[in-house]
Amino acid sequence: MNDDIGPEKVIKIYDPKTGMKGIVCIDNTKLGPAKGGCRMRPDVTEDEVFRLARAMSLKCSMAGLPFGGGKSGIIADPKKFSAEEKKAMVVAYGKALKNLAPAEYITAPDINMAEEEMKWIVEGNGDNNCCTGKPKEMGGIPHELGSTGFGVVQSCFVGLEHLGMDVSKITFAVEGFGNVGEFAVKFLTEKGAKLVAVSDSRGLLVNPDGIDFEKIKAVKDSEGTVTKGDGEVKESKDILDVKADVLITAAIKDLISDDDVSRLQFKLVVQGSNIPMTLESEKKAAEKGVLIIPDFVANAGGVISSYVEFKGGSVEEMWKLVEEKIVANTKEMLAGISGEKCPREVAMEIARKRILE
Numbered sequence: 001m002n003d004d005i006g007p008e009k010v011i012k013i014y015d016p017k018t019g020m021k022g023i024v025c026i027d028n029t030k031l032g033p034a035k036g037g038c039r040m041r042p043d044v045t046e047d048e049v050f051r052l053a054r055a056m057s058l059k060c061s062m063a064g065l066p067f068g069g070g071k072s073g074i075i076a077d078p079k080k081f082s083a084e085e086k087k088a089m090v091v092a093y094g095k096a097l098k099n100l101a102p103a104e105y106i107t108a109p110d111i112n113m114a115e116e117e118m119k120w121i122v123e124g125n126g127d128n129n130c131c132t133g134k135p136k137e138m139g140g141i142p143h144e145l146g147s148t149g150f151g152v153v154q155s156c157f158v159g160l161e162h163l164g165m166d167v168s169k170i171t172f173a174v175e176g177f178g179n180v181g182e183f184a185v186k187f188l189t190e191k192g193a194k195l196v197a198v199s200d201s202r203g204l205l206v207n208p209d210g211i212d213f214e215k216i217k218a219v220k221d222s223e224g225t226v227t228k229g230d231g232e233v234k235e236s237k238d239i240l241d242v243k244a245d246v247l248i249t250a251a252i253k254d255l256i257s258d259d260d261v262s263r264l265q266f267k268l269v270v271q272g273s274n275i276p277m278t279l280e281s282e283k284k285a286a287e288k289g290v291l292i293i294p295d296f297v298a299n300a301g302g303v304i305s306s307y308v309e310f311k312g313g314s315v316e317e318m319w320k321l322v323e324e325k326i327v328a329n330t331k332e333m334l335a336g337i338s339g340e341k342c343p344r345e346v347a348m349e350i351a352r353k354r355i356l357e
């Protein structure tokens with residue numbers, strides 16, 4: 001798995017007292033300490049941690065942050081432990097990072113690891129800067145503010161400008177109504193864009209007359225699904241057939257397969273979710289004339305927010321930096337696309353060059 005970027009280190013950690021077993025992958029630190037979250041799952045593998053670490057190297061480099069890429073995992077099923085046992089393991093994980101964090105690696109929340117766990121990591125590690133995504137009273141900038149969704153929308157604005165489209169006149173669809181999707185809807189509808197379809201794990205709601213953000217949020221909060229809103233209900237995957245100008249992906253990986261590309265009627269797809277398409281399907285979409293803004297360009301708002309938290313910045317600085325960086329990077333990428341290169345290929349080149357040079 002080694003190439004010209006990394007990984008520089010793959011470390012196995014173990015604490016006999018709590019039984020904590022983990023893997024830390026530091027892919028690359030040329031631009032700064034490796035940044036990337038820690039997930040807790042019983043099936044975490046070295047390969048998975050490495051692939052996620054590489055994605056972070058590219059994302060941080062593309063975002064122009066003084067961070068490299070890393071990732072870690074604690075191999076455990078939190079459902080099988082009491083809260084005290086989980087805490088002891090997470091504290092032990094923080095302690096095991098003592099020689100690495102924050103100088104070489106800075107961790108963050110991921111699957112089954114949230115704000116509270118970051119507090120425990122600091123308890124074990126002793127350095128408040130060993131992780132981001134901490135509670136507000138520890139200098140954290142909450143994810144609930146919607147930094148990633150906000151960044152996705154900034155990328156969307158640049159894509160629309162590139163296509164000569166006016167945001168106040170577009171229709172759009174959003175796959176997933178969680179942290180990323182909800183804020184994408186909020187920030188786009190605030191600019192006058194019309195939401196015509198929105199999905200979650202229970203199905204797809206379609207309404208060509210428009211779906212109001214506050215109303216659909218209230219429905220999701222009270223009923224647990226957007227499918228109880230006003231409109232026609234279909235299968236989640238039917239979002240690919242929706243007739244709208246823009247699709248924002250904000251849920252699952254591999255949403256759009258190579259075969260699905262021919263179904264798309266969107267002019268622009270902004271990837272809020274990670275790896276919703278393969279490179280091959282992105283190339284096909286480019287040939288068909290659909291502009292795709294790749295995940296590691298569009299959804300870097302969260303890691304940019306982590307950077308602001310790391311350097312002790314404010315929420316206002318966070319909004320400003322997310323906008324500045326995502327707009328600049330999306331523009332830089334779009335300036336490089338041609339008949340031969342799709343947006344992801346251009347972005348990969350920019351990110352790799354920044355790391356290697």
Ligand code: NAD
Binds near residue numbers: 175176181
């Ligand atoms: P979340 O758990 O808050 O929300 C996920 C949403 O997707 C939920 O509404 C869920 O019902 C819906 N969903 C699940 N299966 C679905 C399906 N088959 N079809 C349609 N909707 C479905 O997650 P999130 O934090 O919003 O993350 C969404 C995606 O964005 C993930 O790919 C994640 O890796 C990526 N991402 C998130 C962040 C972040 O800061 N939250 C940053 C970068 C990338």
